[in-house]
Amino acid sequence: MADPQTATFNLTINGRKHSVSADPEMPLLWVLRDLLGFSGTKYGCGVGVCGACAVHRDGIAVRACQIPLRDAVGHRFTTIEGLSDAGDHPCQLAWVEEDVSQCGYCQAGMIMTAAALLHQNPHPTDAEIDAVMSDSVCRCGTYGRIRRAIHRAANGVAKS
């Protein structure tokens, strides 16, 4: 018997359609991780304060833990797995080049946040980087490298 609290939704994730039957209130984070297996999008707080779950909604960085499934319909989402085909988005390359990661757990969210920033503002200043990236938590303290990697990626974006 179909569960009365479950409905079917069509989502677009990383350019592909996915049909999901679940509670309309289920946050996109759990839809991605538990139902669709996109485990690159991380859980850090579930209340919108850490940025570990950042994904792109129509090119803008949003927090998957704050988006109920029913609000996800009609948008194009990109997760870290879909940011590039070969792991060669300028941010991914810059993150490796600057050796940003410590434990690495927060970095998918950091990269998604930074990639959206660069999409809107290809040459952010330090102050502009600070304003956007200060909403995300890295307990390992990789912030200096994140800032350097964003500048490096900005040059990469400009070149390509």
Added chain:
Amino acid sequence: MNVQRRTFLKVSAGAGFGLAFRLHAFATQQTAANFEPNAYIRIDSDNTVTLWVTRSEMGQGVRTNLPAALAEELEVDLDQVKLQQAMPGSRFKGIRLRTSGSGSSSATFMSLRRAGAAARAMLISAAAANWNVEPSSCTARSGAVIHAATGRHLRYGELAAAAAKQPVPENPPLKNPRQFRLIGKPLKRTDAPQIVRGTATYGLDVRVPGMLIAVMERAPFMGEGVAGFDPTKALAVPGVRHVVAIKSGIFGGVAVAADNTWAALKGRDALHIEWLPGPNRNFDSQEFIRKLEAEASAETPGYPIRRDGDAGSALANASPGQTLHALYEYPFQAHAPVETMNCVADVRPDSCELWLASQTPETAHQSAMRMLGLPPEAIKVHTTLLGGGFGRRLFVDYAEEAIELSKAIGKPVKLMWTRADDTRHGFFHPASVEKLSAVLGEGGTVSAWIHRSVGSDLSMFGLPSPDERKDQQRYAKDESPWGAFDTPYNFRHLKIDYVPVNSPVPTGSWRAVDYPSRVFGRESFLDEVAHALSKDPLQLRIDLLAPGDVLTLGEQEIDRGRMIRVLQASRSRSGWDTPFAAPAGRLGGRGLAVNIYHADSYMAQIAEVSVARDYSDIRVHRILCFFDCGLPINPAGLDGQVESGITWGLSATLHGKIDIREGRAVQQNYRDFAVMRLGQMPAIETHIIPTENPPGGFGEHPVPPVAPAVANAIFAATGKRMRRLPITPERLQSSMSRTEERT
């Protein structure tokens, strides 16, 4: 049971000795085509070199530095080494897999170099025998043995079977550091490509077929269990499969297992639980800290830690103008790694498999044996990458919860903690109070130093029994408390005591364990003494370390000369002797603090801080970190660890604390347990003073000096002495009206 903490946490130089034994043990276990000179290494006929990594990767770079140590001596390229995470049990029986004490790279480093050198010697012997030439006429490079005179060469894979039959050399010659290709060169993290693509697997990312996902409501008040619960509403949530009372873990609770995380969370919200009335519903951390302060000033004897001369008489006979006293306070702190605690457990009638991000997989293995009555070989423990460890993952309470739950429901299950669970139910860094007194001597000297450190035993290791408590030397023998016991300065009269005051709060090792609170007191107070003597704080430290001799304390040999050289370098390369130029309209200053970590790493930090004139804002502009940690294995990784440790220290200095009111931790997530954010970060400069001493660890070392360096800089800027952490603008402003904050 009370484990001696220092031996548990700190890796001594001999920690890798298991390897020498294994060199023989494994020579017999290989198949015809493979070469397994020991438990750590295998060379296959297809030239693959496999290294079993015996430490957990939590950002400190073991999965980069350990293969580099092996590849260096074995003479293979770094990307030729495939990594396997070691599992507790048969292959690694009796070999330490625990990751703690900042010794991950340093302890295993020499072992792996020796293992690599032994394997190289055996491969060379095998090739030489094949060609009928002298081994000394052959060399090894890039995974092959070469006979230069005849231009012949054989890949390691081709030699594997023959190498296995060679005798294992007892003392294989190690490479001369001048010939290093990898060690000491900046290396990028080997896991980086997976991390940036989101494909690296942390504990929370593990999925096994048929797995449910569970969350648990834990007893809110410390020491209370479940009296009863009504599962009806929780079970009515679609997707919820089981509601089970759990006794394991810190205090037990009720778990809800469901098809997905969201259903489990909704089910937990719908639970109704009665808790047993416990004794700790009124526990208040502020009251507890007042109690610590009272103990710090009490006359009752503490456990003696250090005694030189007669500090008590020196203090009693000093005139009031000659003495200085101060109390320093460190609050409870959480670990707050971004990946919350979690474990996947699959318990079957005759087996158990666990997947978890743990600093101590062997403890989880033992827990499973004890809880399930299974033999060791029936239990498999997979260690994933850790989304932060910091000491929290030295405990396996979350694995025990998952084991109990999987057994109860007969299914594989992932038990995950929410952020609020993680913040409120940790093993906190204990609150502590340091009381320091000094007697100032003639001519700008310090004639007596008295440090009474008041803190708690770490409950994660079990509290000492009444009998153990009777041993007056128990803490001194354990070389505790870190940062007080190993006070490096030369005082004519020195007295250090420790007073443990326990509470119901679960406490555990935090990044740098005891050091942060003790070093905050010691190094801040030394700054106070320098100002009272009108002496330069840097010069005073050098004077107190003179003549640069070696101070032997327990098993530690503290080389004061190394510390002096680090201080001299920090003076000449920091602009210490010129005034710090604060931004216009702000008050600015520099502060210095030093620490020696277990006699093997010597560090000085200088903080540059400015404060708004109305004290409404504190800004750390730059932290310079100078240190000698012996031979740097991977300078790039070392820079990263310094930045990481300093950021951790700044979070504790400027933001973090856990308050406990009415028996519950108040803070819930990164909003109220704030940590540093990108926009607040100072510039961090790492200056390595390389020496050829054995490599020291460095994951924790940068943490302790941060708070005193910043507090000393704030004093230089404002004349206000901040003796309580965190140092917030509110606290600074409330000190504005007082001439002396507290004495």
